[in-house]
Amino acid sequence: MSKKNKDVFSTVDSLNRRKFIFTSGTALVSFTLLGGNAFSALPKLKKKSKYKVGFAQTESNNPWRLAQTKSMKDTAAEYGWDLVYTDAAGSAAKQVSDVRSMIAQRVDVILLAPREEKPLAVAVKEAKRANIPVFLIDRNVDQKLAKAGEDYVAFVGSDFVKEGRICGEVCAKVMNGNAKIIELQGTTGSSPAIDRGKGFAEAISSFPNMNIVASQSGDFARDKGRQVFETLYQSHPEADLVYSHNDEMTMGAIAALEAAGKVPGKDVMLASIDGTADAAKAVMAGKVIVCVECSPKFGPKAFELIKKLANGENIPTNVGNIDRVFTKDNPKWIRDKYGELAMTAKDYLPEAF
Ligand code: AHR
Secondary structure, three states: OOHHHHHHHHHHHHHHHHHHHHHHHHHHHHHHHOOOOOOOOOOOOOOOOOOEEEEEEOOOOOHHHHHHHHHHHHHHHHHOOEEEEEEOOOOHHHHHHHHHHHHHOOOOEEEEOOOOOOHHHHHHHHHHHOOOOEEEEOOOOOOOOOOEOOOEOEEEEOOHHHHHHHHHHHHHHHOOOOEEEEEEEOOOOOHHHHHHHHHHHHHHOOOOOEEEEEEEEOOOOHHHHHHHHHHHHHHOOOOOEEEEOOHHHHHHHHHHHHHOOOOEOOOEEEEEEEOOHHHHHHHHOOOOOEEEEOOOOOHHHHHHHHHHHHOOOOOOOEEEOOOOEEEOOOOHHHHHHHHHHEEEHHHHHHHOO
């Protein structure tokens, strides 16, 4: 190559290099300004004999939440680790500040049950910036805003879409593909409400006569569920099936139906999710046709994962729960379809919460 050509190439090369440095610098500045931190690795956890674990609960207004908190507290006591426990009392804003207070207290790791998908993504990112590993317990955050394996270690919990789908499949079978449905949704913007709605809709989509006539949030609470159902049923007395995103709202709907002189399980069928003792009893009494499990007993699994993280073991970004399907008689078609997962409510009752 002639000297002239060499000079031309090195000028182009240096221009390209400058362009590259400028472009990536600009991208980094804009990324940092937007609050991104996807380029940095997940926080690590030092090996210690004892940890200070933060558990940020969403609320304590139902047996599921109480059982979840008990499981965390019992496991912390068993391990002899400190538990910093907060209760957001049904407010996503409070839960964000609860996580901030855990960061300020320098907990070693945060177990977060995000009340709603979007607002809590912010708290997840703040914990990462403070170098504190986070596990999302039972509920997830919006994957467009924060991701498992990048912003938090893993999501630990049930497949909510599958839970909704199983309810839809059993309902379509029992109702012979023909039903006018009232849907009681969970907390608006929460991952179980979004996904349980989606799974059920998917399952009934191939049955043109399975129609949702009304759908509204009962906020996963018994009394709210009762009030919402009462109003919806007054406007839709033709409804013959209730699909509820959790057992507490199902119990509310049963109370409203009985107060209206209707027989649950006869005049109106009900399908539910969680597996509380009250719901299992309602299945045995023939009031509820199906209840899909969503276990709240996260303590042992969550603490085991903390140990794995400290040991530097590989942790999958989704640590799933296996949900069982409770019916009264466990007919053959249920066993054929769900195999090992199919269980009678009576057999489940000794361990129900
Ligand atoms: O996130 C799980 C759901 O939240 C449970 O179904 C419900 O009971 C709880 O409040």
